[in-house]
Amino acid sequence: MILSLAQWAQSTAFFTALRSSWYVYPVVLSLHLVGIAIFGGMVLVTNMRLMGLALRHRSISDLIDQLRVPKRFGLVLIATCGVLLLGAKAEEYYYNAFFRLKLLLFGLIFVHGWIFRGSVYYSASELDHASPRIPGRAKLAASLSILLWVGVACAGRGIGYIDPPLDKIHARKVAGPRAAKLASVKSPRIRKGSGL
């Protein structure tokens, strides 16, 4: 079901055009990375303040409350670009282990938010009162958040390094496992990603 949805999505005129143009795809990818640079930076700064590592002259609420809205805008930009990148190569992504890892990490981030939302991220003024001591739960939330988001970035970079052998997969689907072996057109499993 998900697979046929992926195949349908990438075969639409919109995503076919996105994939075929030599510059649209890298432009979307660049915007994705610019978003990561700016708003990933905000996530890092907020969490490092919660861990007591950075911006110690500013109160916790100054950072958390003031950056909440810009971080949401950033997430929308990054996610929009991400969905465009995904749609253009949906079938490949379906088989891509790093993409699956990335989805798993998103799931964990959702759980993380659900757990720490009330006690940390929406209780910034309470955390200010405890200052300069920072409660353990805030430090735990911050370090887990950094770990999860860094994991997302690394898994995202990993996606470009796996090339699922679609020709073999297709051959097996159409004519069974023997045909898949015969269709051993050279498809390298690992390719060099973008040069950055």
Next chain:
Amino acid sequence: MLLLAENPLNESPLTFPVLECIHIIGFAFSVGTIALVDLRLLGVTMLRQTAAELLRDTRLWTLGGIVTMILSGLMLFSSDPDMYYRNASFVFKMICLALAIVFNYTIHRSVASTKGPSMKGKVVACLSLALWGSVVFGGIFIAFVNQEF
């Protein structure tokens, strides 16, 4: 003789992607903290602080990020210097990077340190964001351009 030596970084297929991840984290720190000052100069966020305060707060993290991204960048470059040297997008990226760093530590720093909002601050913030954005675009396009220099 040095040219004949094999780069030890090319021995494992994992080195390049791991360095890329470090590179990304490095520029999230540097560009992220610079953008924070820029967004303050533009009056978008962090209005309870002045740009000068934010600049002081983030200075070390910015520097740490720049050092991380340059060191990892140099190692990435060393994996295939010939290719990068001839790549038009890489050359564009290096020009933008040099301009961005010089701009950041001269005009950007002095304008962000002066008190009060100003038109000048907004222009400088836009220029800073545009320069760092161009560096990212230049980096991504390295893998997509074929024209050789």
